[in-house]
Amino acid sequence: MLISRETARSVLEAMLSRGGDFAEIFVESNVGTALSYEGQALDEATSGCDCGFGLRLVHEEVTYFATGNDLSEPAMVELGRGLASSLPEILPARSIPPLEEREIRPVSEVFDEPTAAPMEGKIDLLVRADRSAREQDDRVTQVNARYRDSKRTILIANSEGLYATDRVVYMTLFVSVVARKGELIRTAHKAAAGTCGLELAEERPPEQLGREAAQVACLQLEADPAPAGTFTVVLSSKAGGTMVHEACGHGLEADFIDKGLSIYAGKLDQKVASDLVTVIDDATLSGKRGSFGMDDEGTPSRRNVLIEKGVLRGFMQSRQTAKRLGHALTGNGRRESYRHLPIPRMCNTLIAPGPDDPEAILASVEDGIYVTDMGGGEVDTVSGNFVFHCTEAYRIRDGRIAEPLRDAILTGNGLDILTKIDRVGHDLGFQVGTCGKDGQGVPVADAQPTLRIPEIVVGGRAP
């Protein structure tokens, strides 16, 4: 335990010594290693333990928050007392029920714990990725392979009697390849990540990541600029779920709903997407990057159906938004670290598989664009307008994959695009990422089946 029950109690009492509706302690220890291998040598390496805590005091809808690194009881109590003194008035101290330890079930099993494993083995993974990328094609001019592991232990105690701890182990392998032909330079990335240990490298060998990144980078050397205009687009399940993440995921985060800053606000139980579209956020999927036992406010993780057959069913909540909106907790209160306040965030977000054969979806398009890898994206939740970048795409001609395209970006409006989706495959493909919001990054995964969008704006090169 990061702090004892007795310490937790003393700190909570100090925080509520001048009244207040709710007090919470969030303690975190994050131990990890990050390695970068570039130019065929280990060129960056960091290792360390980031430990600290954040204290949150809520009184009459005002949140007071303070953080520190000194986990000794006197230091924590002092910060708690300081927080209490920021309340505008002095009220009688609030009493706290006995703190009871709550059992949190870990959702991901870790077979080969990376934190204590020798450095040589970790570096070897990067050497293997580098070598296979270089062997794949002699137009590969640079490879950057990155490794990261971390073990994040959190402890949450609050004035409602909660005292619980959760531990999640993260591992990431990332390969970025630069290919060159004359003046032309193209890059490609492939990543594998999850809440798991070194066994990730067996499931998704670094050689495979290196090879795939090299193939895409070299393919991009031959690719034509994507055309600009409106096209039928097929998103392959291989491309992951950036589209669902941007087109509706952010808009279903309840802080945007609470403030009326989402196109989905006020649309509960209304039709917001095609009948074929069911959207789920699920932090209980074993091994996925967005999974955990409890969220960063102590709410156990669960599977939440957000859109069911096109009908809006619910939002992703933190304690604050759930209370304000009068909704149940969903386990989506997440924070980057003890330095930040929790806000509603996605975990593993996906569109559920549908009835169609992915091959048949592709074959159904006479002229269009086939997207097999998506990069980053961004959304303005108020208007619902979003963009995402296609890092691997092809022209579809007569139902077949034709020439590769580069620099394609898709832009549209979430409500409009989700309503237009007219074919949904029976497959499902995951991608991993770190989602940024309000200056906080959290690990996520997202997934989609193969989808057909009859028309969407493709930002390519205008003729």
Place this chain on the structure above:
Amino acid sequence: MNGHQNVQHLDRVLDLLTSLGVQGEAYLEDSRRTKISVSGGKVETLEERRDFGLGLRVFVSGGAGFSFTTDLGHESVKSTITMAREIAEHMGPDPAWRLSEPVPIDPLPFPNEDGAADSTDISRRTEIAAAMERQARATDPRVEKIRESAYRDAWGQVWIANTAGLSATHSYSRSVGYLEVTASEGGTPQVGFHAEFGLGPDDLDPVEIGRAAARKALDKLGAEPARTGRVPAVLGREVVAGLLEALSPAFSAGRVIKKTSILAGRQDDRLASKVVHLVDDPRLPGGFGSTPADGEGLCTHRVSLIEEGRLVGYLHDTFSAAKMHGASGNSVRTSYRIRPRIGPMNLLLLPGDDPLEALLERAGDGVYVTEVLGLHTVDPISGDFSLGAAGRRIEKGRLGGPLDRMALSGNMLELLGAVEVVGSDLELFPGGGGAPSVLLRELSVAGS
């Protein structure tokens, strides 16, 4: 903050390194941040964050290993050194990994902190956030909602010392006021965001910030998609600064050495049109990133990157300077937890003589781009970008109706080459750096 005690901490770390016979560099950070957000005139959240920690680099076996800790006790520091040492032994050995030589630090000829900022008085700060919100609402009845109206500040001191005798320290403070509002008149609501900064709360003009955010949302009401095509374009100064920041890793000599920059091997080449002059100026009065010393404790200096369109320099740290015979001073630290990296302090596109109106007039018919989405996807290795965008039409040299859902794509070098005129409307932005608006001969725009 206890400066004297922190110096003692640092001395103990250096003594320990010396007694272990290890060459090393210690970076100690002691900083505080506050953030106050207001909703409906009342405080919504009040955050106070203290960061105190040690970042340590050791140079052994020809490599450099980095580790960090928040616990400055003897045992903890010792195990941090051991960890950094283990890492260094696995690094690719290179004689360029070396300690920075001590140099005198020229103080900045202007203040870099607000003496009054380190105060516990929150009422003045709360009032700034409340006034921004009030002003945004008062600007126009179509302003509907305020997502966040917030004041934040950071103040702190850093100490950098190494076993070669280098020792530097400097302190800083910054205040930022920002808000995000929505406006609507029946159709799709639109968002406006505006932020301004200064050394302390008194440097902020909340009325101006509130009004600017409201204006940005109002200006986009009724926006339509642009027509697909290649058109003359004016990029607003915020967009130019964002694009240059996204390209800035390409100026890192570290990336040039590893050939992961589009600018590798292009020294002295003509990259941009003649009107483009780009510098990094860490000693810019009023610059957000202004600092007397860099992340390795070296004196900062102005670096010319592009002169009359020609690439004339890269940004260096001690490692890259040793390899390429450059001048170091561009090592950036964002936290004790993150190893120093090469980067600009205040990346600045030098302004020309023409006001924005003259740029619009010369464009004739085209688009004026005021916002872009997806800047993090700009690739500093190939220079390729594809972005979502919003802005206004330019019709007969004047601003026309609003546009959104535009998609822009191209390459940063092509874009620099297409610059016809650099405007005079230079503005400095929070985060570091500044730019004026620019006129592009042609930009590829996708829409309906």
